[in-house]
Amino acid sequence: MKIILATTVIIFLSSYAAADDSDVVVSSIKYTNDFENGEALTVVHSGKDEGTEYKYRIFDDDDDFPDNWQEITFNDDGWDVGNAPFGNKQSEGVNPGTIWQSEDAGGNDGNKDYIILRKDFVIDDTSVILSGTIKSAYTNYYAAFLNGQQIENCLDYSGYCYEGDAEYWNKDINIDTNVFVNGNNTLVLVGRDSLWQGGDNTTWLDGELDIRVQTWKDIPVILGDDLIIKVDFFNGDNENKTELNVTLEFEDRETAYEIIDIESNETYEWKVAWTPSRLGTHNLTAKILDQSLTKTIHVGYYAYSLNFSSSYETSELDETTQFYFTVKNEGDVNDNFSFSLSGIPNDWQYAFFPSIADLEPDKTANVILNVTTSNNAPAGDYSLYPIVRSQYYSQTTNTVVESGASASTEYIYKIWNASDFDNEFYTADYDDSNWNTGAAPFGDDDLNGNEPNTLWQTSDDNYTHIAARHLFNYEGDQNFSQIRINIAADNYYRAYLNGELIQDCLSWSWQCYGEGDYWDTEVTFNTSWLKEGENLLAIAGRDETYQGGNNQQWLDVEIETLNLKSNLWGFEEIYEELQLKVNETYDxxxxxxxxxxxxxxxxxxxxxxxxxxxxxxxxxxxxxxxxxxxxxxxxxxxxxxxxxxxxxxxxxxxxxxxxxxxxxxxxxxxxxxxxxxxxxxxxxxxxxxxxxYVIPDTLPPGTYAESDPLVNNSSFEVRWFVEDWYKNNEIMGNDTKYFIIEYITDSGTNGASWSEWEVWQNFSSEHSSGIFTEAMDGYRYKFRSIGGDNEGLVENKENKYDTQTIVDISAPYAIINLRTQGNITNLDYIEIEWDVTHPNITGYTAQYRLNKGNWTNIEENTLAKWTGFNVPVNGEYQFRIITSDEAGNQGISDTSESIIVDTVAPNTNIKEIPILTSSNSIEISLENLEDTFNVTLYYSVVRENQEIVPINWDKYGDYAVTDFPVTISLNNQFHYYFKIIAYDIAGNHLLNESYEELIVDQDPPQKIRNLEITDTKLVENATTDVVLSFMSSQSQDLVKYRIYRSTGENNNQTVIGELEAGELYLSYRDSKVVLGYKYFYSVVAVDRMDLESENETGFIVLEIEQEVVEEKEEDESNNSIFIGAGIVGLISLAGAAYYFISKNATEVIIPEVAIVDETQSVLDNETKESNFTEMDGEFLCNACGSMFKMGEDKTCPSCGVFEE
Incomplete structure (x- = not known):
């Protein structure tokens, strides 16, 4: 909102004395002498009146409030919008604009019990604000913030803060005007519904923000008023005006000057302070350029006169007496006169009719003062002082001695016991040299928000008095109207200035008791007592200790002089004394x-x-x-x-x-x-x-019954006795005649409800006990004995009992539970717990038995409801609990479920498997199964010759023992490892690192090379030795070579011998081979798997021929047997050949055989043997046995042999 200042002109303005061609004029002259009240404006209206709209959010707890929620800069865009008031039911006839419903959450907390309201408003100029007020209507707690500044926080309990019902208004709080800012302002209200012990779920929150702003209305001016003159200059030109000289001329002071700049079509405000120095009419003239404006202001005064028809009256107790007087306005301004009465006792009442007189000058009003005495007013004369105040009354205050609370004023002081207190403490020549020095206030603790500067503590009746002296210099004006002393005392005081008694309130009276408030007492005294120069203020205090007092002490004081405004025109305020006599009353x-x-x-x-x-x-x-x-x-x-x-x-x-x-x-x-x-x-x-006094026998017997508090039988003894005090009273006692024994029972409700009293039996005084046979299990019985004596007096036992017995026949049984999973465990420690609902348990005995043998105690007479059992050996265990109660009953619990303890791991392993196999699968079987329950099978597989250490294991699967044997597929040329971890049903297992392994080899070895079959050329008994020579197979896993022989190509071959592998060149001698046959030989390589390679086959024909051969030259005596190029290939074709027998030197015919190619008809001795043999497109090196592809250089890559 924008604040606009309204003016009302009541004194004339002179016409412009301005040139017609000037566009800069003095547009107005206004003034104000109101710097406190101003004009009231509402900037945020209540929801009750206007349904004001707020941003709001409801919370479960103040911990949920967002950060900086009270600041102007807080972003509340996402908040809800609602109209005030906020609540959940009608209050003072007003309906809520927005529902705020809290929820009881049990205990002392609630949900939705906090609400925050935010309202923005605009102030253009804060300098005109004189005061501000926030009004709040709420239940039960609230807080108010303006522009982030806390105005009041009443969100927690205190007597001041809590409001049971919302009222318009519960709180009315003044605001420091410095909190307002130009532009946007933010009002934040917080409400809290107290749900302590459920609360009443009544919510309400509404508010209003009012300000008072400076006004410029022409109101009466009284001599002594401070004024602000506001002159408005207007520039009606289209151009800005600069450095214009302006003046404001007064008749009683120097002219005010200023140089101003005025923008085009704008107004310039010039404010000048002025305090008129005389009564009457004042002309004020403002000038700018050739323009001027004059304003006339009248400076007036107030005065009045009083005329009482009677200043003395009499009264009875509790009676109303009237005083009549007139008040006349003797001033020159309209005035409102208000009335009050001083000096009246606190329990009297008074009233003025009318309470305010509104009078024009020279006008008179009739006023009646009604004074009502109390019903216990002491007889005597009472002085009453009517006080008349003009609406223009004011006074200035000058502090002569500052209070200790505001200035820590120092005193010479002493604390006394009442009996030691010296009443002469106030005199100028009193010796205070041994007194202490300390600053006021004097007290024992915080009082009404003030802290003492000097400690004054009392103890019962000790140290109850204090005296303090303060010397001060006064050099001020002696022409003041009044002087007064202000005293804050808890509880009594006596004050002096320069030896003059100001007031004596050191003992109780209706007007003397104080509680340390600032101020409990304001006493006006003789102005002449304050001297120029040195003065002595002396004051004593006393703490009230009647009936213990309240252990609170306080003393502080200040002295002020007052100057009345009316002194400026010589008017003295009228203080008329009225006398009211209270007549004597006898009763x-x-x-x-x-x-x-x-x-x-x-x-x-x-x-x-x-x-x-x-x-x-x-x-x-x-x-x-x-x-x-x-x-x-x-x-x-x-x-x-x-x-x-x-x-x-x-x-x-x-x-x-x-x-x-x-x-x-x-x-x-x-x-x-x-x-x-x-x-x-x-x-x-x-x-x-x-x-x-004749002593009557008024004393009935005193008896009592006894029984055992806890029994385990339906019949038990009840005993009764006479009280010793009655038995020993020889005057009125010791005459018990009979005992009536009564009982009640709770019928098994554990004492929750009881029956009516019933008479069990009436016993004579000769009996002292009996057996009660009507008891039931689980019931409680209360007994009382009612005695009667010879005088017929009967003992009164109403609402009393003597003894109580609990009948507990049932044995207590525990419900046992083993803290294990399943009924088999591999733990050697078992925890047993149990629960019992039976009352009055005195102990538990825990027992176990092994393999259904005898029971053995684990722990005896314990009150714990669990125990731990260290298992001694493996086996089947059972447990039970024996429970004992106070009645002596014992109950044995049901035997627990059996639990088998097995801490030994099974020693199961894989049955041995061959290290080598050519199979496509393998069966894994187990041995030493014992109590194995399941097995985890692990494996590792790598290519042969690529093994690593350690072995990397992978899980193959989990199996029951019945799943074995387990068949596992195998792959050729891989090395397999297998191991297991065997578990029994208890979970025992060994981390055994032993394993079985196998190598899969499904490849037969490569065949041998370069098979040569020769004879030894020696014949014996128609037999000869045949020699087979060959190169080894190139396979790496050879074990041996196997040689087969047969007499026909298709006949079954017979193994005739074996050679161990390992050599590159091998030969085998077939001894004593019978001549006359064609023999077929096969040589195969045999590997570790006993797999045979392809056979390398050849044959030899052993025939007997008789031929005489002519002896030749020596170089021809032995025909060499050549196996030409491709001999291996020829052998592989199994072509038959003959060896030709050469003639030796003796020409003996020796049968010899040789293998030649059947297709080769001529053996050319001149043909040179090749170093290589061609086989299937590759070449075999006859020197080293390597196979290779022949290149252009025709050289063996292994040994370097080349074709010549």
Whole structure:
């Protein structure tokens, strides 16, 4: 909102004395002398009046509030929008604009019990704000913030904060105007519904923000007022004006000057402070360029006169008396006169009619003052002071001695006991040299938000008094109107200035008691007591210790002078003294606490109080008469009593029994009381009666019953006795005649409800016990004994019982539970727990048995409901609990489920498997199964000759023992490893690193090379040796070579021998081969798997031929046998050939055989043997046996042999 200042012109303005061609003018002259009240404006209206819209959010707890929620800069765009008031039901006839419903969550907490409201508003100019007020209507707690500044936080409990019901308004809080800012402002209200112990779920929150702004209305000006003159200059030109000289001329002070700049079509405000120095009319003239404007202001004064028709009246108690007077406006301005009364006792009442007189100058009003006395006002004359205040009344205050709370003013002080207190402490020459120095306030603790500067503590009746002296210099104006002292005392004080008593309130009176408030007392005293130069302020304080007091002490003081504005024009405020006499009233009351007394001693004093109910002290004459002076004597009494008003005295009538008194004697004493001072007859009479005390037997028997508190039988003993105090009373006791034994039962409700009392039996005094046979299990029984005596007096046992017995016949049984999973475990420690619902348990014994043998204790007489069991050996275990109760019952629990303890791991392993196999699968079987329950099979597989250490294991699968044997597929040329971990049903297992392995080899070896079959050329007995020579197979896993022979190509070959592998060149001699046959030989390589390679086959024909051969040259004597190029290939064709037998030197015919190619008809001895043999497109090196592809250089890559 934008604040606009309204003005009302009540004094004329002169016309412009301006040139027609000027566009800059003095547009107005205004003033104000109101710097406090101003004009009231509402910037945020209440929801009750306007349904004001707020941003709001409801929370479960203040911990949920977002950060910076109270700041102007907080972003509340996502919040809800609602109209105030916020609540859940009608309040003071107003309906909520937005529902806020809290929810009880049990205990002392709730949900949706907090709400935050945010409202933005705009102020254009904060400088015109004089004051601000936030009003709040709420239940139960609230807080208010403005622009992030806390105005009040009442979100927690305190007597000041809590409001049970919402009212318009619960709180009315003033705001520091510095909190407002130009532009956007934010008001934040917080509400909290208290749901302590459920609360009442009533919510309400509404608010209003009001400000008071400076106004410029022409209101009366009183001499002494401070004014602000506001001159408005307007520039009507199209151009800005700069450095313009302006003046404001006064008649009673120097002219004010200013140089100003005015923008085009704008107004410039110029403010000048002025305090008029004389009464009458003042002309103020403002000038700019050739323009001027004059304003006339009248400076007035106030005054009044009073005329009382009577200043003295009389009154009775609790009576209203009227004083009549007139008030006349003697000033020159309209005035409102208000009235108050000073000096009236606190319990009196007064009222002025009218309470305010609105008078024009020279006008008069009739006023009535009604004064009502209290019903206990002491008789005497009372001075009352009517106070009349003009609406223009004001005074300035000057502090002469500052309070300790504001300035820590120092004193010389001493703390006293009451008996030591020196009443001369205030005199100028008093010796205070041994006193202490300390600053006021003096006190024992925080009081009303103030902290003491000097400690003053009392202890019961000790240190209850304090005296303090303060010397100060005064050099101020002596022409002040009033001087007063302000005192904050808890509880009493006495004050002096320069030896003059200001006020004595060191003892109790209706107007003296204080509680340390600032200020408890404001006392105006004689202005002449304050001297120029050095002054002595002396004050004493006393703490009230009556009935213990409250252990709070406080003393602080300040002195102020006051200057009345009316002094400026010579008017003195009128303080008229009225006298009201309260007439004497005589009355009294007699109070007799005991009017009849049976006297068992020689003397007795009757207390008879006389209470003075009048309002003045009175004297009372007392007369006593006795009807029986033989049996009784009046020893003494107070014959005359002087009693102050509202107090009492005791007659103290003492009576004595004579020796002639009997139980039938009655002493009737008449007491007459007469008021001595009353002018009319005032008397009263009362009676008291005395008798001989005869002790009657009024004492019924005192008995009690006993029984055991806990039994385990349906029949039990009940015993009864006479109380010792009764048995030993020889006068009224020791006469018990019978005992009535009664009982009640709870019917098994565990004491929750009880039956009505029933009589069990009536026993004579000769019996002292009996057996109660009606008990039931689980019931409680209460018994009481009611005794009767010879006088017929019966003992009163109403709502009482003597003894209680609980019948517990049932044995307690525990419900046992083993803290294990399943009934088989591999743990050697078992925890057993149990629960029992039976009451009065005294202990538990835990037992176990092994393999259904004898029971053995684990733990005895424990109150714990669990135990741990360390298993000694493996086996089957069972457990039970024996429970004992207070009644002596024992219950054995059901035997627990069996649990088998097995801590030994199985030693199962894989049956041995061959290290080598050519199979496509393998069966894994187990041995040493024992109690194995399941097995985890692990494997590792790598290519042969690529093994690594350690072995990397993979899980193959989990199996039951019944799943074995397990068949596993195999792949050729791989090395397999297998191992297992065997588990028994208890989970025991060994991490065994032993394993089985196998190698899969499904490839037969390569065949041998270069098979040559020759004979030895020796014949013996028609046999010869045949030699087979060959090169080894190139396979790496050879074990041996196997040689087969047959006599026909298709005949079954017979193994004739084997050779171990390992050599590159091998030969085998077939001994004593019978001549005359064609023999076929096969050589195969045999590997580790006993797989045979392709056979390499050849044959040889052994024939016997008789031929004489002519001897040739030596170089031809032996024909070499050539196996030409491709001999292996020829052998493989199995072509038959003959060896030709050459002739030796002796020409003996020696049968020899040789293998030649059947297709080769001529053996060319001149043909040179090749170093290579071609086979299937590749070449075999005859030197080293390597196979290779022939290149252009025809060289063996292995050994370097080349074709020549």
């Amino acid at each position: 009294f009351e007699i109070l007799v606490p005991i009017t009849e007394k049976d006297i068992d001693e020689g003397e007795y004093v009757f207390t008879v109080w006389i209470i003075n109910r009048g309002n003045v002290e009175d004297t009372y004459d007392v007369a006593v008469s006795l009807n029986d002076t033989v049996a009784f004597n009046v020893v003494s009494y107070n014959e005359v009593l002087e009693i102050p008003y509202n107090q009492d005295r005791n007659i103290e009538l003492k009576i004595k029994l004579t020796d002639y008194v009997t139980q039938f004697s009655i002493g009737n004493i008449s007491i007459s009381i007469n008021s001595r001072n009353t002018t009319s007859e005032l008397n009263a009479e009362t009676n008291v009666i005395a008798r001989l």
